[in-house]
Every structure is written in structure tokens, then in C-alpha cells.
Amino acid sequence: MNRTNQFFDKIFQNFDKVSDTEKKKVFQRLSTLWYSQNIIIENLEEGIIAIDNEGMIQGINKKACFLFSIPRNSEGKSLSKCMPDNDIGKTILELINSSDLETKLLKDNENERILQINILPIGENGRIIGTLIKAFDITKTYESAQKLKRAEQLASLTTLAAGVAHEIKNPLGSISIYVQLIDKIIKKNMDNDCQCYKDFKEYSDIIKEEIGRLEDTINSFLFSVRKLELNIEDVNINALILSTVSFLKYEIEKNNVSIDIKFDKDNLILKLDERYIKQALINIIQNAIDAMNDNKDNEKDHNKKEIYIKLKTIDNYAIISIKDTGIGMKEETLNKIFEPYFTTKRHGTGLGLTNVVRIIEAHNGNITIESEYEKGSEVIIKLPLKQENQKFLNTDLLDYA
Numbered sequence: 047m048n049r050t051n052q053f054f055d056k057i058f059q060n061f062d063k064v065s066d067t068e069k070k071k072v073f074q075r076l077s078t079l080w081y082s083q084n085i086i087i088e089n090l091e092e093g094i095i096a097i098d099n100e101g102m103i104q105g106i107n108k109k110a111c112f113l114f115s116i117p118r119n120s121e122g123k124s125l126s127k128c129m130p131d132n133d134i135g136k137t138i139l140e141l142i143n144s145s146d147l148e149t150k151l152l153k154d155n156e157n158e159r160i161l162q163i164n165i166l167p168i169g170e171n172g173r174i175i176g177t178l179i180k181a182f183d184i185t186k187t188y189e190s191a192q193k194l195k196r197a198e199q200l201a202s203l204t205t206l207a208a209g210v211a212h213e214i215k216n217p218l219g220s221i222s223i224y225v226q227l228i229d230k231i232i233k234k235n236m237d238n239d240c241q242c243y244k245d246f247k248e249y250s251d252i253i254k255e256e257i258g259r260l261e262d263t264i265n266s267f268l269f270s271v272r273k274l275e276l277n278i279e280d281v282n283i284n285a286l287i288l289s290t291v292s293f294l295k296y297e298i299e300k301n302n303v304s305i306d307i308k309f310d311k312d313n314l315i316l317k318l319d320e321r322y323i324k325q326a327l328i329n330i331i332q333n334a335i336d337a338m339n340d341n342k343d344n345e346k347d348h349n350k351k352e353i354y355i356k357l358k359t360i361d362n363y364a365i366i367s368i369k370d371t372g373i374g375m376k377e378e379t380l381n382k383i384f385e386p387y388f389t390t391k392r393h394g395t396g397l398g399l400t401n402v403v404r405i406i407e408a409h410n411g412n413i414t415i416e417s418e419y420e421k422g423s424e425v426i427i428k429l430p431l432k433q434e435n436q437k438f439l440n441t442d443l444l445d446y447a
Contacts, residue, residue, distance in 0.1 A: 093181035096168060097125050097142075104176060113161065113181050114138070132156060141165050142177055151184070155416070158360070159185040189412060192384075196403060199385060211264050218260055225253055269401050274408045276319040283316050283323075283364060283429075284309050287355060290327045301335050303351045310358035316429055318409060323429075326402045330368050330425050333398065337372025337423060362431050363411075369424040375417040383415055 087094060093110030097103055103120050111118055114135065116128045125142075129135035134154050141150060142165055150163045162184045168176040229250055235243045291298070291305055298305060331353065338351045356367040375383065384403055406413045410430050417423035 091182065093179075095125065095179040095181075096176060097179070098176040099174070101125050101142075103128065110179070110181060113183065134161070138163065138179065142179070151188070153416075159183055160188045193407065196384060196400075199400075214260065215264055218257060218264070221253075222257055225250060225257070266398070266401065274319075274322065274404060276322065276408060278317050278319055280315050281318040281320045281323070283314050283318070283366070284312060284357065286318075286320060286324060287327065287357065287366070290324050290331070291355070293324075294328065294331055297332070297335060301339060301351065303335055303338065303353060305353050305355065307355045308357070310356070314357065314359070314364060316364055316431065318429070322405045323409070326405045326427075327366075327368075329398050329402050334368060334370035334372060334423070334425075337370055337374070340373045359431065363428045364431055366427040366429070367424060368427075369422060371422045374419045374421050374423055375415075376419045380415065380417050 087105075087107050090107060090109060093113040094105070094107045095103060095110045095114075095116075096105040101124055103123055103125050106116065106120055108118070110116065111120070115130045120128045126139055129139060134152055134156075137150075137152055141163065147165060147167075150165075152161045152163055154161055160183075162182045164178075164180040166178045166180065167174045168178050228246070232243055232246050232250060236247070287307065291307065334353050335351075338353075350371050352371050354367070354369040356365075356369075358365050358367075384399055403413055406427055406429070412428040414426050415423060416426065
């Protein structure tokens with residue numbers, strides 16, 4: 047490229063001395079070079095925007111226009127005026143002004159994708175003449191990396207869980223049998239005036255409660271390592287959501303929680319294992335209730351304990367959103383929330399959401415959580431639509447490709 051520049055510099059310095067034939071050849075070469083470079087830049091998978099030091103767009107390719115919803119032919123216009131007035135647009139402008147050269151990952155919530163952003167200076171002859179913005183849609187790569195990470199974590203979990211289950215389950219069964227025998231003795235002597243038998247009854251109930259907690263923990267471990275055998279059927283997801291909420295009615299009312307349910311589409315049929323999806327929904331709703339009980343603001347005003355459940359379809363997916371007004375999560379907690387054993391609950395196993403992820407991914411779906419501390423959390427589940435419900439590209443459009 048430097049040799050090419052030197053060649054053209056030499057031509058322009060001696061422009062008056064160059065023959066018309068040579069000038070024609072130079073312009074033809076310039077035209078070919080410009081066309082080939084423009085084709086390459088236009089067809090990059092990366093979005094490219096070049097601006098000068100005044101923030102005016104000097105060049106932009108079609109991928110950048112698509113990713114940032116910037117109109118074509120925006121060269122010569124101010125980037126700040128062309129950028130959409132949303133979180134992504136504002137963040138890009140902030141990064142440019144901050145001169146932050148680190149690679150950034152930005153969540154484009156409106157379009158449900160993750161963008162990798164690089165802000166680089168454009169230099170010429172030892173001075174900065176502008177800024178280059180590179181953007182790449184890494185949604186699929188990011189999701190694949192997250193799945194691989196969870197798969198590696200679950201692989202180590204398998205060995206540990208099998209050992210824990212073997213070492214605890216058998217003696218726990220023996221303890222349960224002997225507690226039942228003690229209960230029979232206590233029951234025979236409850237009419238006795240001795241206070242000791244009443245105390246024994248209280249202690250026995252506590253032991254049985256703790257045994258139940260240990261059994262729940264073991265069952266969570268076993269579920270985490272056991273292969274999911276799905277019984278796929280046509281399921282009305284609307285009805286499944288309603289039945290899940292009905293199943294949790296007592297828990298919802300006991301905690302003074304109100305539920306708001308909205309369906310953009312009625313009687314949506316998906317191919318699911320109804321039992322497992324219901325289990326996942328129960329876990330998520332119970333977590334939402336717990337989060338709102340942890341929120342001190344909600345303790346002062348019970349009306350703030352609300353869960354919003356929405357169902358809609360986007361492209362080839364059904365999207366289930368479960369949003370609460372709970373305590374929310376800080377960034378460091380959010381980054382670990384799907385890791386095995388990680389929990390913020392006093393008696394949690396740290397496997398609840400791990401098992402939810404297994405269930406959703408076994409259905410070829412995806413789950414994400416968005417949260418802001420002291421403002422609540424939103425769990426977003428993506429499940430594929432049935433084949434006959436999916437949208438396919440009109441083959442007539444291929445003629446124009």
C-alpha cells in the first residue's frame with residue numbers, strides 16, 4: 047500500500063508533465079483500486095465506521111448500517127446525529143469520547159444480540175486524524191462459549207455428585223427408618239404425662255425436616271448428572287404457564303405477590319417435555335418470590351411484590367419473560383449465576399438454575415438473565431417454535447441475492 051501511495055504521489059507531483067494517455071491509465075488504476083477496496087469493505091462481516099476528529103462520518107459499510115440502524119449514504123454527516131437514540135448508540139459515543147481502546151462487549155437488548163466493539167485511532171504521518179469503529183455480532187459465538195463453559199463445569203460436577211450421592215443416600219435411608227421407629231415409640235407414649243416424650247416429638251420433627259432437606263440436595267445432584275430423557279409432545283405453552291402459576295398459588299398468596307400475565311399469541315403449541323419445562327418455570331418463579339422477600343423496599347410496601355410473565359414470538363422462537371421487582375443482582379453475582387454450586391440463598395444447593403439451563407438447552411433453547419441491583423431481575427427463555435410455525439425465507443427473494 048505504501049508503494050502504491052508513493053506511486054500516486056509521484057504522479058500528482060509531476061501531473062503537468064504526464065501525458066493524457068498516462069493520466070488515463072492512472073485514473074483507471076485508481077478506479078479499479080477504489081472499486082476492489084470498496085467491495086471488500088462492503089462485504090466484511092464486521093461493521094466499519096470511520097469518522098474524522100470532528101465526528102463526521104468519512105466512511106461506513108453496509109454491515110455497520112445494519113448493526114446500528116444508520117441510513118445508507120451517511121458520509122459527511124455527524125455520527126452523533128446518525129446514531130439511534132438508544133443504549134447502544136449512547137454507549138458508542140461515550141466510548142469514542144473516552145478514548146477507551148479496550149474491546150467491549152455490548153448487549154443489544156432491542157435486537158437480542160451481543161456486539162463486540164473496538165474503538166481505534168486512525169493515524170497519518172504521526173498524527174491522529176480520526177477514529178475507526180469496528181463492530182462484530184458475536185451472539186452465536188458468545189452463546190456457544192457459554193454452553194461450552196457450562197458443559198465443562200457439569201463434567202466436573204458429574205464425578206463429585208455421584209460420589210456424594212453414594213456416600214450420603216444409603217446412611218440417610220437408615221436414619222429415616224430409625225426415626226420412623228422412634229416416632230412409633232413416641233406415639234405410644236404421648237398420653238404419658240412425661241414432658242420428655244413431647245420434647246422427643248419436637249426433636250423428631252426437626253430431624254425429619256433436615257432429612258428432607260438433605261434428600262432434596264441429593265436429588266438435585268442426581269438430576270444434574272443424569273441424562274435427560276425427554277418425552278416430547280405437542281404442548282400448549284399458554285396453558286402450561288397458567289397451570290404452573292396455579293400450582294404455586296398458595297406460595298404466591300402467602301408472600302403477597304401479584305402476578306401479571308400477558309400472551310401476545312393464544313394457544314401457542316410447542317414441542318416440549320411438559321414435566322421438565324414446568325419444573326424449570328417453578329424454579330424461576332420461586333426464585334423471583336425469594337428475591338422479592340429479600341428486598342427491604344418490598345417489605346415496606348407489599349404492592350411492589352409483582353411478577354410479570356410475558357409470552358411472545360420472535361423469528362423462530364417463543365420468548366418467555368419472567369420479571370420481578372426483587373432485590374436484583376450486582377454484576378459479579380450475575381456473572382456467576384449459572385455456575386454449579388453458586389447460590390445466594392442460605393439453604394440453597396446452587397444447582398437450581400444449573401438444572402434449569404440443562405432443561406432449556408435440552409429443548410434446543412436458550413436462557414439469559416438481565417438484572418439491576420435493587421431494581422429486579424428478568425429471566426428470558428427462548429424455545430424453538432414447531433417446524434410448521436417457523437418462518438422461512440421466501441425462495442423468490444433468492445433471485446435477487
